[in-house]
Amino acid sequence: MPLALVATPVPPPAPExxxxxxxxxxxxxxxxxxxxGSISRETGLSPAAVSRHTTELLALGLVHEPPGPKAGAGPGRPSIPLDIDTRYHLAAGVHIAVPRLTxxxxxxxxRVVAQEQLPRRQPQRDAYRDVAEIADRLPGFLRRHAQGRSVLGLGAVTGGWVxxxxxxxxxxxxxxxxxxxxRQVLQETTRLPVHVESHARALARAEVLFGAxxxxxxxHLVVGNVVDAAIVAGGTLLRGRRSxxxxxxxxxxxxxxxxxPCGGTGCLEATVSDRAFAExxxxxxxxxxxxxxLLLAAARSGDPAALELCRTRLRLVAHAVALLLDMMSPHVLVVTxxxxxxxxxxxxxxxxxVARHTRREPGGLVRPSSFGREALAVAAGAPVLGAVHQDPLSLRTVGALR
Ligand SMILES: [Zn+2]
Structure with a gap:
């Protein structure tokens, strides 16, 4: 285990x-x-800067030099390749949805190392009961699965406006x-640094780091019980006023x-949400x-009416996809x-x-989530991993990842 994760807070020096x-x-x-050498070319950093940052990242257990052939076996010192070190650190996360906690x-x-799901009591509108449930369940979950690896923080992710x-x-x-x-109530109950984020933005961040x-x-468009979108431009997540x-x-x-429920009619969420189509x-x-x-199971078994209702949902979702394509012109539009x-x-x-409603060619642009059935588990940890990959040297101070 690297020596970096000492329990004494040390103020980080301002990096050059x-x-x-x-x-x-x-x-x-x-x-x-x-x-x-390749990292230097890829990042535009000088060889000296790459060497210095490599030393810092090695000490934190974030990268390692995996055994294998040395690169650049020409004259001079051979270059030892660097890779992400997945042995020491984990991100914990909880995803809060209507039917369950993940x-x-x-x-x-x-990559998802472990996940467990807990059905939520319904109707459950008291957030503090969910928080109590999370605080109650989390220590056992970490004991069963973290196996001595350091847990860098807890992501808390849900749909809607976060x-x-x-x-x-x-x-x-x-x-x-x-x-x-x-964040405040989970930090008090779990004693971990907590990163709160919206489902759509957490998965958008995960796509930038690990996916498409x-x-x-x-x-990134999410259609579940809540419908919302996240926009990443030039590598930066657009938050807007009050996020x-x-x-x-x-x-x-x-x-x-x-x-x-907003008082209007024909709103996207009221029309295409999971609940709307289940009803x-x-x-x-x-x-x-x-x-x-039940609808999905009927469609999978080939029930023509169920299949047609599923197609209807996709045709309605396509309006929003086309609008987002036209407005943002992204390289990729992911639909979960x-x-x-x-x-x-x-x-x-x-x-x-989508192609019927936009002048752009949606062929290669519109794609499903990179994370398939693990999307909720990936979303839950993504805010913690996003913070580490954004500012890895913050690991030098305990609790700095906030
Ligand atoms: Zn509305």
Missing amino acids: KPDGAAAVLRAALHRGPLGR FSLTDLRG DPVLGTVVENSALGWADVPL GRSGDLV GAGGIAHLPVPSSTLRC RAAAEGITPRPELG EAVTLHLPELFPVLRDE
Whole structure:
């Protein structure tokens, strides 16, 4: 174990070049194992700076020199390739959704090491009961799965309007939460540094670090019980005033006349959410109860009415996708949504409908999440991993990752 994780807080010296260590770490993440010369070319840092940052990252246990052939076996010293070291550190996370809590541990490459799910008592509108449940369950989860590795912090992720700066859930209508100081109460109960983030932005960050968003220009649309979007431009997550960017739940859907709790009609979330389609499936006699899982199971078994209802949802979602493509012109637009997750063969229905509503070519641009059925677990840990990859030297101070 590296010596860096001592329990004495040490103020970090101001780095000469704040982005240097993060750039070296990012190069190892995306291209590792990679020789120092290649890292220098890739990052634009001088060989001396790469060498200094490598020493810092090695001491923190964030990179290592895996055994294997040395790169650049020409004249001079051979270059020992660097890679991300996944042996020492883990990110803990909890994803809070209407039906369940998902606990996860992810390594520095964003790979899910362990996850457990806990059904939520419903209806459950008291955020503090969820927090008590998380605090109760987390220590056992970490004991069972962390196996001596250091837990860098706890990500707390949910849908809707989340302000990571203040650490609050401003509004999650599906949970019935408003102005919940999630970071403060979780920090008090778990004693871990807590990073609060919205589901859409957490997954957008994960796509940039570990998935399809390496170009740094990405839009991520989440359609679940909550519908929202996240926008990454030039590698930076757009937050907007009070972290309200990407709140597209109340965009109008032209053909919809469904009532929305906001008082309007035909809002995107009220029209396409998991709950809306579960209720629609039950109302149309496709499922005995309003449960999205039953609709998906019926569609998977080939029920024509269930399949058509799934296609209808994708056609409605396509309006929002087309609008986001036109507005943001990203390199990639990722859609995380249950129908395309469970019936990936229906993804072309979404793409074809997007093509009808935009002048851009959605062919290679619109794609499903890189994380498939692990998306909730990855989302939960992503704010912690994002903080480490953004500012790796902050690990030199205990509790600095806030
Ligand atoms: Zn509305």
